[in-house]
Amino acid sequence: MQIIEQFTDLTPVSIIFNILDVLLVWYVMYKTLTLIKGTKAVQLLKGIFVIIVAKIATEIFGLNTLDWLLDEIIEWGFLAIIIIFQPEIRRALEQLGRGKLFQRTTSQQDEEQKRLIEAMKKSVSYMAKRRIGALISLEKETGLTEYIETGIKMNAEISSELLINIFIPNTPLHDGAVIMQRDKITAAACYLPLSESAFISKELGTRHRAALGLSEVTDAIVIIVSEETGAISIATDGKIDRNLTIDEFTLKLQSLWFGTGQESNLASKLSWGGKKNG
Template sequence: MSFLSPFFNHLNIKDFIDILIVAILIYQLLLIVRGTKAAQMIVGLGFLFGLFWLGITFKLYSLNWVLAHFFDSFFIIVVVLFQDQFRSALASVGTRRNILTVFSKDVHDFEIDEIVEACGALSREKIGALIVIERTHGLLNYINTGTRLDSRIHSDIIYSIFESSSSLHDGAIILQNSKLTAAGCFLPLSKNFDIERHLGTRHRAALGLTEVTDALVITCSEESGKINLCVEGVFYLCKTEKELGQYLRHIWSNESLDSALRPIKTKDIVR
């Protein structure tokens, strides 16, 4: 370790703080891209860096010329490739999880029951539905694409919105601050080309929103009647209304899940 001594001798407290901040930023970036297509793009960029190193080492002039011009615009390329991840990271800054939660275990447990009851009725009758629950990332951009309701959360209202005779059934409803804020909202479709082919537009919209925000999205399939909870780009099948209720209470109130249920993998469970 003696060869590192000159290096450490020139470090001061400011340098250590600088290194620590950069390390934290890199760690947070890795958490954001983990399990997403962005991770594959990072591997691709690493491969290009490897080629660049080979080009310099073995003096491959044509390869060096191409990659040198590519890396001249490296930061612009990174921003373009990872714009969704940067947006998600910036939206997470300064969020107040304990203040901005939609549900409270002691006060608003009623709303969870109403959502679960509505999803059960929709599932039994095989009526398609898309229900979004806002967490810490604001969804105003998506709320503005629909019709404002600002009503209380009630199973009958949710059910009636998604009936085929309703003019608002072809879209998502967004729940915000213990209110049914809007209906008929349009959500971004997932850009992930690796998702299963049998998933329709409703499920792709659920994936798309949860890939760029921390919202929870519940889908009811009109083909099979299956209920799924989408969290951070992952679907969790809810075979019964009870399972959906357990998942929601696990996320919002930290209640334990039955051992038979698939654990939710999320770095940001609201306490």
């Protein structure tokens, strides 16, 4: 009865704020799950869920020793979660700072996108024609901090000249992967995880296996230029599209990097045409 009285005492404004409160909590939970999707944190969350279920079971069946042990784990678990999830927490705060309140206008974003795509097209085309091997990873939602830390930090503006120079053979940074975050070349000479899939074609080398390996554990876009053939490939979601023409590469990169539904507008925006670049 007391609960019913509390509900009847609520004003329309209070009800609206309570609904908003619940919706905000669900939204935060949804964004948190989206943030850690595809990362190692998912497995850790499964472990936490198992501990919670085990805790409930020990109370039901009166398993006092196991209950005490789980109490200790849960008590110190919050500190452990902060330490273990440190990259995800940092990335969440970074994304909060990049929220819509801080975004640029649509026209500015379009110009920036065209500049980045142009730089990628020019550099990949140059390297493919000269059979200069390259491995370039573009970060999306899943953070690549642990792989960035294996390379040389750069934090440089993306340009075709810099990308080409990095992968010129026998230069200090050419061996390894370049990792990009938004409009920056964050690091070069990075080590990526090799795919252990048994279904990878035997003709694919270490670059392609590393590209697939990263795409299997993150949502990154990985671009490969073959040193042997000059072929251009893109790996995403554990799959690889091989032997792309420069136009196919450009359209696919635009779609993956900046969202779908933009392929039809790309040629008019950048004044590129399949027949011109054929």
